[in-house]
Amino acid sequence: MPSMPGLPRSQGEAAEAALEPDVTESSHSNAQGHVEGTPGASGTHGRTPMPSDKHTPLPLIRIAMGLYESQVLRAGIELRLFEHLAAGPATAAELEKACGLHPTLSGDFLNALVAMDLLERDGSHYEMPARTAAHLDPRSPGYIGGALAFMQRQYPVWSDVTGNLRSGKALIDDLPGDIFMSGPYRTQQSTRGFAEGMDGLVTLFDGPLAQSFRWEQVTSFTDLGGCRGRLALKLAAAYPNLRAVVFDLPPLRPLFDELLQSAATDEPDEAGGAGLRSRVTFHAGDFFADPLPETQVYLLGHILHDWKPDKRRLLVERAFEHLPPGGSLLVYDSMIDGTPEVDRLNYLRSLHMRMIAGSSEYTIADGIRQLRDAGFTVEDPVALNEGTTLLVGNKPG
């Protein structure tokens, strides 16, 4: 389609799309933009159901409209809607005031969130059910707003998948150097954005990880590529027997220091161990080239998927070489596991890694093989959440 005159192509297309008949065209909106007679308790207003069609296009339409849902969720987080609803039910007018929503759009926005099952509506009041609050109320221990925001910031990578599929190119191909140093660590601000994203992502599985290894039996571990240390701090806080080293590139050090100051006190912890601040340290280095800290356990979390197979092999071999006999290497990634619900997420994640770094996710079998090839004996894989698998390799004693 030609662009709208006077507008760049993308804006022109957006404007043209906006002129197409709207799904609510036949509904009547009141002055506030709230659709009159919005289905709520009254259901479908007696619409005759469509004849059942075993080849319904609905799944395709849902996929094509996935971006709309995603952006509505994103707006809810950015406008702090869920935070406000955590205080209790509220009317549309109250939410408009609290979140700065324009009344023209707020009705459809809030009702879409109800239809998406994220909110509930009782008469004129919107409320957040416990299933939503568990993950979107910032005060909840299961809050994942940071992880969702990070995923949503990745959308530009997906802006020309067709082009990527034709060219086979990754973002890294046009960067002057390392994917991290010439990517997110270019500026202090983007370094912070990346580190906060990683903070968010680890909240998706830090609880299960704390339960999935014999942490109480070891005294030291090193999180290789541990970013600014969110996970190391969490594990060390849960296990007073642990001393942790976060090993990462130099730009992360100030952000580690900042997090350590905010998260830890120097008080001895309950078990009488040393305070968190003295048990968790940062070691700046390059895990491909520099000596690795002496430790009983190395963690490679969301690291192998960043690199092509030769570099993955090098990292696993280096971990084996630096561990003492009886030491363990823990690896977690979004491994392909052959089940549709996991692979639906993880093939997309794999495509994402290919389009960024020319790397990929890998199957659980390949992960196990890689650890065994380096000399590890490998325990049964553990699911840390819907898409993340943990492998534990032990160096023979």
Ligand SMILES: C[S@@+](CC[C@H](N)C(=O)[O-])C[C@H]1O[C@@H](n2cnc3c(N)ncnc32)[C@H](O)[C@@H]1O
């Ligand atoms: C995808 S993030 C994973 C962060 C964290 N482990 C997690 O599970 O979310 C990859 C991390 O590897 C670090 N990294 C990349 N290249 C590195 C290198 N050569 N040496 C040490 N760390 C590196 C990055 O700075 C980043 O923190």
